[in-house]
Structure formats: C-alpha cells, structure tokens
Amino acid sequence: xxxxxxxxxxxxxxxxxxxxxxxxxxxxxxxxxxxxxxxxxxxxxxxxxxxxxxxxxxxxxxxxxxxxxxxxxxxxxxxxxxxxxxxxxxxxxxxxxxxxxxxxxxxxxxxxxxxxxxxxxxxxxxxxxxxxxxxxxxxxxxxxxxxxxxxxxxxxxxxxxxxxxxxxxxxxxxxxxxxxxxxxxxxxxxxxxxxxxxxxxxxxxxxxxxxxxxxxxxxxxxxxxxxxxxxxxxxxxxxxxxxxxxxxxxxxxxxxxxx
Amino acid sequence: xxxxxxxxxxxxxxxxxxxxxxxxxxxxxxxxxxxxxxxxxxxxxxxxxxxxxxxxxxxxxxxxxxxxxxxxxxxxxxxxxxxxxxxxxxxxxxxxxxxxxxxxxxxxxxxxxxxxxxxxxxxxxxxxxxxxxxxxxxxxxxxxxxxxxxxxxxxxxxxxxxxxxxxxxxxxxxxxxxxxxxxxxxxxxxxxxxxxxxxxxxxxxxxxxxxxxxxxxxxxxxxxxxxxxxxxxxxxxxxxxxxxxxxxxxxxxxxxxxxxxxxxxxxxxxxxxxxxxxxxxxxxxxxxxxxxxxxxxxxxxxxxxxxxxxxxxxxxxxxxxxxxxxxxx
Numbered sequence: 001x002x003x004x005x006x007x008x009x010x011x012x013x014x015x016x017x018x019x020x021x022x023x024x025x026x027x028x029x030x031x032x033x034x035x036x037x038x039x040x041x042x043x044x045x046x047x048x049x050x051x052x053x054x055x056x057x058x059x060x061x062x063x064x065x066x067x068x069x070x071x072x073x074x075x076x077x078x079x080x081x082x083x084x085x086x087x088x089x090x091x092x093x094x095x096x097x098x099x100x101x102x103x104x105x106x107x108x109x110x111x112x113x114x115x116x117x118x119x120x121x122x123x124x125x126x127x128x129x130x131x132x133x134x135x136x137x138x139x140x141x142x143x144x145x146x147x148x149x150x151x152x153x154x155x156x157x158x159x160x161x162x163x164x165x166x167x168x169x170x171x172x173x174x175x176x177x178x179x180x181x182x183x184x185x186x187x188x189x190x191x192x193x194x195x196x197x198x199x200x201x202x203x204x205x206x207x208x209x210x211x212x213x214x215x216x217x218x219x220x221x222x223x224x225x226x227x228x229x230x231x232x233x234x235x236x237x238x239x240x241x242x243x244x245x246x247x248x249x250x251x252x253x254x255x256x257x258x259x
Numbered sequence: 260x261x262x263x264x265x266x267x268x269x270x271x272x273x274x275x276x277x278x279x280x281x282x283x284x285x286x287x288x289x290x291x292x293x294x295x296x297x298x299x300x301x302x303x304x305x306x307x308x309x310x311x312x313x314x315x316x317x318x319x320x321x322x323x324x325x326x327x328x329x330x331x332x333x334x335x336x337x338x339x340x341x342x343x344x345x346x347x348x349x350x351x352x353x354x355x356x357x358x359x360x361x362x363x364x365x366x367x368x369x370x371x372x373x374x375x376x377x378x379x380x381x382x383x384x385x386x387x388x389x390x391x392x393x394x395x396x397x398x399x400x401x402x403x404x405x406x407x408x409x410x411x412x413x414x415x416x417x418x419x420x421x422x423x424x425x426x427x428x429x430x431x432x433x434x435x436x437x438x439x440x441x442x443x444x445x446x447x448x449x450x451x452x453x454x455x456x457x458x459x460x461x462x463x464x465x466x467x468x469x470x471x472x473x474x475x476x477x478x479x480x481x482x483x484x485x486x487x488x489x490x491x492x493x494x495x496x497x498x499x500x501x502x503x504x505x506x507x508x509x510x511x512x513x514x515x516x517x518x519x520x521x522x523x524x525x526x527x528x529x530x531x532x533x534x535x536x537x538x539x540x541x542x543x544x545x546x547x548x549x550x551x552x553x554x555x556x557x558x559x560x561x562x563x564x565x566x567x568x569x570x571x572x573x574x575x576x577x578x579x580x581x582x583x584x585x586x587x588x
Contacts, residue, residue: 105479
C-alpha cells in the first residue's frame, strides 16, 4: 500500500450518463485508491452497473473520470484496457473457445509478448483455481466456473484498476468467499478494486469503503461500516437492519471475523 | 468436446482437394488423341479448376470473417451487399464490352467492374456504419443495398436481352459459372485472394474477442468500429475476386465455415485456412458435377452450389439441434 500516497487510481467527478433523454446517473463523484477495495451498493435499478460501465470507459459519460491522472474517454481502447480490467456480470461468450484462449484475451491490449518469460495466463488460471480447466471448452463450464474464467481473464491483463460488476452473483457460498478473499488479496498487494455488490454483509466484511447509490445519484459514501448503518439502509432499501442476525460463513482455514 | 485436433481435418481436406484436382483435369483415354487438342483442353480445364478453387476459397474465407463480425454463424458475405454490388459491376462491364463491340476485352473489364461494384457497395455501407454503431443497422443497410443492386441487375439483364450473345453472357454471369474464366482473370484474382486471406488472418484475434459481444471486446481493448471497417473491406475484396472469377456463386460463404467449426474450433485464425481449402474443394466439386451431368446445357455453377449446399446446410442445422437436445442445452 506504499504507493497509494498521492494520486488515487480512479477519480470520478460529477459523472452523468444519459439514456435517450433520461438522465440515469446524476453527478456521481467517487475515488478509489490503490490498495483499496471499494464497494458500489444500491438497490436494483439504482444505476450501479451503469456507473461502473461509465467508469470503465464503456459508456459515453458527462463529467470526468480519471484513471491515474488521465481522462478515460481520451484513451485508446488498448490503452484503456491496459489500465482498467472490467469483469461484466455475465459474459456474452457462447462460443466453444478453450478456457486458456478466453484468459489469453486479457492480454490482447498488451500485444504479442515477445521475449516474455512469465506466464500471466497460467498464473491467472492458478489464482482462480482453474489450471486443470485450461483446455476445456468455455461453453461446457458451469456459470460459476465461467465467472471465474472471466476473473482470470481480467487478472491476466495485470492492470492497476479492477472493476467488477457483481462477480459473485452466480457463485456458491464457498466460491463467493474465495473470490472476495482473492479480491482483498489483490487490493492488499496494491491494486485498486471496485466491486458492485448486492450483499451488504459481504460489503461490510470485505470492502474498505463503500458508495451507496439511490435512483442514479450518490446517497452516501465512506468506510463500509459507516455507510451500511440502519438509517441509510432503511432510507435506500426500505428495510430494517438487524445486527448479528442470520448466518455467517468463513473459509475453513480462516478464523471467523470478529463480532 | 472441448478439444479439437486440426491435423486430420487438414489431411482429409488436402486429400479431397487433390482428388478434385485430378478429377477436374482428367481426360479419358479415348477422348482425345490429338496431342495439341489435348493440351489445349488440359489448359482450359486447369484454368477453370483454378478459378473454381480460388473463388470458393475467397467466398469461404469472407464467410468466416463476416460471420465473426456479425457474431452470427448464419451470416454470409452477401449480407454486406457487396456480392450484389460486385455482380452488378460485372454485368455493367459486360454490357459496356458489348456496347463497344470487341474494342475492350471482357476478360479484363469484367474483373475491374466487379471490384469497382464491390467497393462502391462497401463505400455506401461504410458511410452508414460511420453514423451508426448499430449492428442491426449495418445488416439492414447491407440487405437494402443487395436488393437495390439486384433490382438494377435485373433491369440490366432485361436490357441485355436485346442482343442474344450479350443476354446469354449476362445471365450466365448472374447464375454463376467458372466456365468462361480466362487465365488473365485468374491472375487478376489471385493477388486479391492471397492478400485478402492474409488480412483476414490478421484480424482473426479481435474477431475472437468480438465473440463475447461488443462491450466485452471493447473492455479488452478492441477498437470495434475499426475492426468492422477493415473486416468489411477485406471481405469485399475477397467477394469481388470470387465474383470476377465465377459470377454469383451461392451458399459457399454461409455453409463452409459453419460445417468446419465442429472440426477445427471456433477461433477465427484456426477456422480460416481450412475453410478456404474446403471452399475451394466445394466449388470445384460442384463445378465437376455440373460439368459431368449429361445435358444439352451445363447446369450453372451457382445453381449447383445452392442445390448441393442447401440440403447440406439443413443437415448441419438438424445435427446442431439434436446435439443441443442431447446435451440438455
């Protein structure tokens, strides 16, 4: 976390997105530092996916989105892809490419790696625990396995900023926990990680900070434990928050989180 | 089955290609005893065979990249409207050649007309692509262009009826035939096909990324409008080369890549060369059949590829459907 000092990896200022004549995202500002895991929260239709797609430079936006000091909309597709890795909610890939081919797509923006002795593709597959799947066809995998392949593809690009749109939605409880542990690890090793999350308890447990959206605008932001509090949850989601209720899970080799 | 081995596929394709070549050049023992006549016939057949193989290869390769750009395994090069543009260009060239008598050689002017027609169609198409990023708009524009060009072609055909010889040439051209392709036509098309194949191979990787959809491809660094522009351009060059050799040959660009995917995989680079070989084999074989059927007039090549291709395509579709049912997808 040493280099997280001055310049945040991502600075968004007054981001606006229009769909037709409707303003679906209004003046959202946020920043995500290197070494930080930032959760984007909000009910269905709050504009979370729209926000992260704009931040990833995949939607035309108003306002400003800077990645390491450069406006995203001025970057060429390749330059942008080298700085930002984006993991969509679900891939549109329905073709029988091999898993290793899909993960290798994450290196496309880097061009052919001449004289590169490292194996970022193999390393990425190992990180998500799918090295034995390398030669399998993408279409034969389960939705959860496909999601992990997409994560590996994003990791293979080795970009400083990772943006993920609900990466754990199709995953079972174990793979969700592993994914969050992995994302935490990436943040701790200096990457900036921005994740759209549905589960508030996951956000409180794994994210350093959180932004809470409501109807396309920023409701509140701050440390995740402060953002996810009964007042804001009731206002945004219309539900009551009960502390220490429900089930809690952890990976077997890790101690449960402190109460 | 995730893993595919390309070796056997290449082997089978090359053997069939060799057999088709032998079949195309075969002169029966009792056919011709005069050495000079025999040589002349052989050279005619060699040119015809080369034209068929080149045209088939060009159309199949164009099919591979067009299906990639439209993310649709049922697209064919003709959806760009450039096939109809090239055909119209060729017909105009034939008419001009007819109007000027023998002052211009059709063997030279027809390929130029095809190339010009295809590029004109492409120009109109791309000027629309510039203003819209919508894939459906691209598809519809191509369809409308094709309709307009075919209507104009029909008008030209009706004009050409005035002269018996010209009418025959124009109709033969729009039905597809490599029978009249000359050496110069083959030499004109050869570099277009070679450059087109190499260029399509180069665009193979971004096309693979486009399989995931535009947004994902963009997030991975693909300049989607640029890929579309260049792929449409090179596909048009390939189509122009094919039309200049054999007129309007149906179904090859649609069926060949589709039939090969189960054997060589969906990656565009691994699909391109086998498709080109198989396209050449398919057209040469159809031409051989068309020639061999005893009849007062030859069955047009475009008719033959359609007649052979359509049932084959149906069989492929049914097989794909059955596999889907079996695998529970």
